[in-house]
Amino acid sequence: MLHGLVPVPVHWRKVKCGKDRCKRCPHGPYPYLRVKKEGRWRWKYLGKGWQPPEGFTRAGEFRERLARYRRIVERLVELREKLGELERGLRL
Structure with a gap:
């Protein structure tokens, strides 16, 4: 259900150009992926022209939706437990 919402792990970073006298450093932000290669990140x-794919979900928005989903699931578990207690009470 949530797999369609999983964000692309894009990090917007500011980077230094390496010039000694650059007064505008750091430059950016520029889009980067954090990938594991040969056991290191x-x-x-x-x-430069990278654009998010259609349907892109930002990481913050994804975390908010996931937290809301977890709260709903917790509430459903609580309600099922209460329903079970009520059913047991009616059988007596």
């Missing part, structure tokens, strides 16, 4: 630059 690396940053992969996505390119």
